[in-house]
Amino acid sequence: MVSSVWRFAHLALAVLSFSFLIVASVTGVILAIDTVNEKIPAYKNANFDELTLSQTLPKLREVYPEIIELSIDHNQFVTIEGFDDEGNDFKFIADPVSGEKKADPIVKSEFIQWITSLHRSFFLHETGRFIVGIVSFLLMLIAVSGIALVVKQQQGFRKFFAKINREFFEQYFHIAAGRLLLLPILIISITGTFLFLVRFDVIQKEEFVPTEIQNKEAKEIPLKDFPVFKEIYLKDVKKIGFPFADDPEEFFKIKLKDKELLVNQITGQIVSETKYPVTTVLETLSLDLHTGRTNSIWAILLAIASLNILFFIYSGFVITFKRKAVKILNKFKPDEAEYIILVGSEKGSTLHFADKILKQLIANGKTAYLTNLNDYNVFESAKQLIIFTSTYGSGDAPVNANQFEKLLEKFPQTNKVNFSVVGFGSIKYQDFCAFAYKVHQLLADKSWANPLFDVYTVNDKSANDFISWVKDWSKTNEIPLTLTPAVYKQKTPKLKSFKVLAKTNVSNDNQTFQITLKPNSRTAFQSGDLLAIYPDKNQTERFYSIAKIKNNIHLVVKLHENGLSSQFLHDLSVNGKLQAAVISNKSFHFPKKASKIIMIANGTGIAPFLGLIKENKSKIPTHLYAGFRNQNDTTSAYKTFLEEEIKQKKLTGFNFVFSREDQSEYVMNSIERDAELFAKTLENKGIIMICGSLNMQKDVEQVLDRICLEINNKPLNFYKENNQIKTDCY
Amino acid sequence: MKILTKIQAFTIFIFLFSLSAVAQNSKYKCMLQMTNYKGLEAYVVVSLIDAKGKYEKTLYVMGTDKQWYNGFKDWYKNQSKKNEKLSAVTGASVAAGDRSITTFTIDESKMSKGYKLRFETAVEDQKYFAADVEIPLTTEAITQKTDGKGYIRYVKLNKVQ
Incomplete structure (x- = not known):
C-alpha cells in the first residue's frame, strides 16, 4: 500500500504541474545557455x-x-x-587595474528578458510568480517521491545505484536519469522554492x-x-x-x-x-545555485537537468500509459468460464503471457476468462484458477492486485476449484516472486481450492521458464498448449519488408501452397526460426516456421477457409510486398552436435525440415518421418526435393504416410514400426525434432514414451530433460 | 599668422554666442540615493512639470521593463496620450540602498517660472509615490540636497560648468 501511495503522489504531482514544468524547463534551458554564453567574453582581469x-x-x-x-x-x-x-x-x-574601457554594460536582449519573465511569472505578474513558486515546490515533492520510489524498487538505500531491471526504454531511462540528476533537480526546486518563500515574505527577511x-x-x-x-x-x-x-x-x-x-x-x-542576515546570504546562494550564474559548469549541468525534466515528463507519461494500455478482450462472461486467469502486474508484461494462454484455451474450445486480481469475485462455472502475478518492491502486491487478499476472504468459490500460481519477477531482487508465494498460500488455505502444483517462477520474462509451467499444466489438464518459447517472447518484433518471389497454387485436392520470400533488407534468419505475420491491425500475430533455402524464406501454408492469415498470404501476388518479422527460435535450430537426428512432421510441419536438412553440412545421419492427408503435387515435390538431398548425403532416408489414401496410416504407425531406431537414437544421444500440430505432438510423445520404457527402461521425460526432444508445435 | 589667429578667435566667439542664443540649455548632474526600504528594485520616473502642474517632458526613466510602467498611475495616463519616445532616456532600476546617477539637460529659460522636477517612484507590490521628490526650478533650490518622502533618501543636482 505504501508504495502505491508514493506512486500515486508521484503521478498526481506530475499531472498537476507538468504543463507549467514544461514552460519552466524549456525557458530554464535557454536561460542556462545564456548564462554560459555571457561568460565567454574575456572582460575579466x-x-x-x-x-x-x-x-x-x-x-x-x-x-x-x-x-x-x-x-x-x-x-x-x-x-x-x-x-x-x-x-x-x-x-x-x-x-x-588600468580603468581602460572593455565594453558597454551587458544588456540582456529583449528575447532573454522575455524568456526570463516567462520563467519567473508566465507574464502573470504576482499570480504567475505564485504559480511558479508552487510548481517548484511540487517539483521538490516529485523529486522526493521519486527517491522513495527508487528506494522501494531497488529495495533499500544501499542498492540505490544498483542495476535497474530494464523493461523498456522509457522506463529504464526514467529511473536511470532520475537517479543521476536527482541532486541538480532537488537543488533547482529547493532554491526555487526558497526564493519564492522569501519573495512572498513567508520567510521574513530580517532588517x-x-x-x-x-x-x-x-x-x-x-x-x-x-x-x-x-x-x-x-x-x-x-x-x-x-x-x-x-x-x-x-x-x-x-x-x-x-x-x-x-x-x-x-x-x-x-x-x-x-x-x-542569514536569509539574505541564503537568498544570494539560492540565486547563484538556481541560475548557475557563478559557474559555467554548474550552469551546463542545470541546462541538462532542465532538459531532462522534459524527458521525465515524456517518459513518465509513456510509462503511465503503457500501464493503463493493457486491455483485456474477453470472449466469454466471467460466470460462464471454466478457466479463470487472474493477473497481477505492474506494467502489463505478465498480461502478455496470460493473453497467450487465454487465446490457446479458447482455440481449444474451452471457456476461459481473463481479468485482474483486483476483479476477483465468485466465478460460478469456474473449475480452474490460473494466477500470473508479479511482485512489487519487497513482497507487496502489484497495483492491480492490492485488493485481492480482502476480496478472497469476501468471495469464497462455490465449486471445488484447482489452482496454479506462476510468479513473475527478477532474481536480482531479494524477494523474488514473494507475492506469488503469498497468493499461493492464501488460496491453499481455502477449503474449496486445490493446488495443482507448487508455485512456478519466471525470471526476467523468460519464455523458457514459462514453458516449464505450460508443459506441466498442459499435461495435467490434457489441453495441448504450444511449447515454442518464441511464441511467448515479449518484444514486439520489428517489422521488415519482404518481396514475394514465388507462390504455388492450391487445387481441389490440395489446399497446401508454398511461398518464397526474399528480405528487402539485411535480415538474419535460420531454418527453424518463425515468421510472424500480422494479417489485421489488431496485432494478433500468426507464426510460420521458416525453411531457409538459397538464402530465401520458404513457407508451407495450408489454406483454411476462414483462416485470416492463410487467406492473407494466399492473396499475395508474386513480386508483391509483405511486412513481417523474423523471430529467432533457437530451440529449433539445426543441432550441431548430435550422433543422429530424426525429424517428425505432419502436414505443413515439414516446412522447417526442408531447410534444416539443407543445413546438415557435417552430414549427420538424418531420418525424416512425415504424415500427410493425401498424395498430391506437393508431396511429390517434397519427394523430389528429398531424394536430391539423399544424393547430397544430407539426408539418410525418409518415410511418408498418408491418412486419407487406401492404406490409411499415421506417422505414429511408422514410429512404432521403427521403434528400435528411435530407442537407439535417443540412447546414443541423438535428437528427435517434432514439428506440426499439437495433437500430433501429444500422440507422438505417447508412442515414444511407450517405446522408451519398453526398450530403454527410461521414460521420454528423461530425454526431454536432456534436451534431446525438440518441438515446434502449435 | 596673426590675422589668421584673430579670425579663428572671432569665429569661435561668434559660434559660441549663437549657440547660447538659440537654446540656453544647461546640463545637470543628478545623483540619487535610495533608502534601505524592503522590497525589489524601484522604478523611478523624472519629469519636468510646468507651472500648471502638468507633465511637460520625461527627463529620465529608471527601469527597462515596460510591463511595470502602468504602476506610475498619473504619469502612465499622461504617457499613453503623449506617447513620448523613452528609449534614449531609459536606464536601470535602482535597488534599496543603492545610488543612481544621470545627467539632464534643462532649458535655462524655464528657470524661476514655476516649473519643477518631479521624481515618482514605484516598487512592485508596494506603495507608489506620485511625488517622492519635487525640486522647484530656481537657481537656489536646484543645487540643494532634497530629501525624499518615499523610497528616495535624497536627490542632488549639480550644474556642469
Missing part, C-alpha cells in the same frame, strides 16, 4: 582573484575623478559608473542593522594607504559606492558578500559595519 582594493581604487579615481560606483557581477566583470570631464555620465565594463564603530581621532591618509583597502580582495566585493564629494559626511560604501562597510574617505577608518 587575468589577476582578478589576487587584486585588493588598494591596487585598484586609487588608480581608478585618478583616471575618473568623478567615479560614483563600481560593481562586480557574477561573471566577475567590473562595471564603473560616474561623470566624465565634460560632465556626461558614463557606465561601462572596465579593467579594474539590516548597522553597527557603529567608535574610532579614535585620526589623521588624513592617502587612499592607497587605507588599511581596510589592503585587506579586501576585489573578488569578495559586490559593489562599492564612492563618496560624492570631499564632504566628510560622505563615505565609501563597500558591499561584500556577507556584509556592508562604510569607510571614512579621509581617515580610511571603518565607520560602520552591517552584517547581512
Whole structure:
C-alpha cells in the first residue's frame, strides 16, 4: 500500500504541474545557455582573484575623478559608473587595474528578458510568480517521491545505484536519469522554492542593522594607504559606492558578500559595519545555485537537468500509459468460464503471457476468462484458477492486485476449484516472486481450492521458464498448449519488408501452397526460426516456421477457409510486398552436435525440415518421418526435393504416410514400426525434432514414451530433460 | 599668422554666442540615493512639470521593463496620450540602498517660472509615490540636497560648468 501511495503522489504531482514544468524547463534551458554564453567574453582581469582594493581604487579615481560606483557581477566583470570631464555620465565594463574601457554594460536582449519573465511569472505578474513558486515546490515533492520510489524498487538505500531491471526504454531511462540528476533537480526546486518563500515574505527577511564603530581621532591618509583597502580582495566585493564629494559626511560604501562597510574617505577608518542576515546570504546562494550564474559548469549541468525534466515528463507519461494500455478482450462472461486467469502486474508484461494462454484455451474450445486480481469475485462455472502475478518492491502486491487478499476472504468459490500460481519477477531482487508465494498460500488455505502444483517462477520474462509451467499444466489438464518459447517472447518484433518471389497454387485436392520470400533488407534468419505475420491491425500475430533455402524464406501454408492469415498470404501476388518479422527460435535450430537426428512432421510441419536438412553440412545421419492427408503435387515435390538431398548425403532416408489414401496410416504407425531406431537414437544421444500440430505432438510423445520404457527402461521425460526432444508445435 | 589667429578667435566667439542664443540649455548632474526600504528594485520616473502642474517632458526613466510602467498611475495616463519616445532616456532600476546617477539637460529659460522636477517612484507590490521628490526650478533650490518622502533618501543636482 505504501508504495502505491508514493506512486500515486508521484503521478498526481506530475499531472498537476507538468504543463507549467514544461514552460519552466524549456525557458530554464535557454536561460542556462545564456548564462554560459555571457561568460565567454574575456572582460575579466587575468589577476582578478589576487587584486585588493588598494591596487585598484586609487588608480581608478585618478583616471575618473568623478567615479560614483563600481560593481562586480557574477561573471566577475567590473562595471564603473560616474561623470566624465565634460560632465556626461558614463557606465561601462572596465579593467579594474588600468580603468581602460572593455565594453558597454551587458544588456540582456529583449528575447532573454522575455524568456526570463516567462520563467519567473508566465507574464502573470504576482499570480504567475505564485504559480511558479508552487510548481517548484511540487517539483521538490516529485523529486522526493521519486527517491522513495527508487528506494522501494531497488529495495533499500544501499542498492540505490544498483542495476535497474530494464523493461523498456522509457522506463529504464526514467529511473536511470532520475537517479543521476536527482541532486541538480532537488537543488533547482529547493532554491526555487526558497526564493519564492522569501519573495512572498513567508520567510521574513530580517532588517539590516548597522553597527557603529567608535574610532579614535585620526589623521588624513592617502587612499592607497587605507588599511581596510589592503585587506579586501576585489573578488569578495559586490559593489562599492564612492563618496560624492570631499564632504566628510560622505563615505565609501563597500558591499561584500556577507556584509556592508562604510569607510571614512579621509581617515580610511571603518565607520560602520552591517552584517547581512542569514536569509539574505541564503537568498544570494539560492540565486547563484538556481541560475548557475557563478559557474559555467554548474550552469551546463542545470541546462541538462532542465532538459531532462522534459524527458521525465515524456517518459513518465509513456510509462503511465503503457500501464493503463493493457486491455483485456474477453470472449466469454466471467460466470460462464471454466478457466479463470487472474493477473497481477505492474506494467502489463505478465498480461502478455496470460493473453497467450487465454487465446490457446479458447482455440481449444474451452471457456476461459481473463481479468485482474483486483476483479476477483465468485466465478460460478469456474473449475480452474490460473494466477500470473508479479511482485512489487519487497513482497507487496502489484497495483492491480492490492485488493485481492480482502476480496478472497469476501468471495469464497462455490465449486471445488484447482489452482496454479506462476510468479513473475527478477532474481536480482531479494524477494523474488514473494507475492506469488503469498497468493499461493492464501488460496491453499481455502477449503474449496486445490493446488495443482507448487508455485512456478519466471525470471526476467523468460519464455523458457514459462514453458516449464505450460508443459506441466498442459499435461495435467490434457489441453495441448504450444511449447515454442518464441511464441511467448515479449518484444514486439520489428517489422521488415519482404518481396514475394514465388507462390504455388492450391487445387481441389490440395489446399497446401508454398511461398518464397526474399528480405528487402539485411535480415538474419535460420531454418527453424518463425515468421510472424500480422494479417489485421489488431496485432494478433500468426507464426510460420521458416525453411531457409538459397538464402530465401520458404513457407508451407495450408489454406483454411476462414483462416485470416492463410487467406492473407494466399492473396499475395508474386513480386508483391509483405511486412513481417523474423523471430529467432533457437530451440529449433539445426543441432550441431548430435550422433543422429530424426525429424517428425505432419502436414505443413515439414516446412522447417526442408531447410534444416539443407543445413546438415557435417552430414549427420538424418531420418525424416512425415504424415500427410493425401498424395498430391506437393508431396511429390517434397519427394523430389528429398531424394536430391539423399544424393547430397544430407539426408539418410525418409518415410511418408498418408491418412486419407487406401492404406490409411499415421506417422505414429511408422514410429512404432521403427521403434528400435528411435530407442537407439535417443540412447546414443541423438535428437528427435517434432514439428506440426499439437495433437500430433501429444500422440507422438505417447508412442515414444511407450517405446522408451519398453526398450530403454527410461521414460521420454528423461530425454526431454536432456534436451534431446525438440518441438515446434502449435 | 596673426590675422589668421584673430579670425579663428572671432569665429569661435561668434559660434559660441549663437549657440547660447538659440537654446540656453544647461546640463545637470543628478545623483540619487535610495533608502534601505524592503522590497525589489524601484522604478523611478523624472519629469519636468510646468507651472500648471502638468507633465511637460520625461527627463529620465529608471527601469527597462515596460510591463511595470502602468504602476506610475498619473504619469502612465499622461504617457499613453503623449506617447513620448523613452528609449534614449531609459536606464536601470535602482535597488534599496543603492545610488543612481544621470545627467539632464534643462532649458535655462524655464528657470524661476514655476516649473519643477518631479521624481515618482514605484516598487512592485508596494506603495507608489506620485511625488517622492519635487525640486522647484530656481537657481537656489536646484543645487540643494532634497530629501525624499518615499523610497528616495535624497536627490542632488549639480550644474556642469
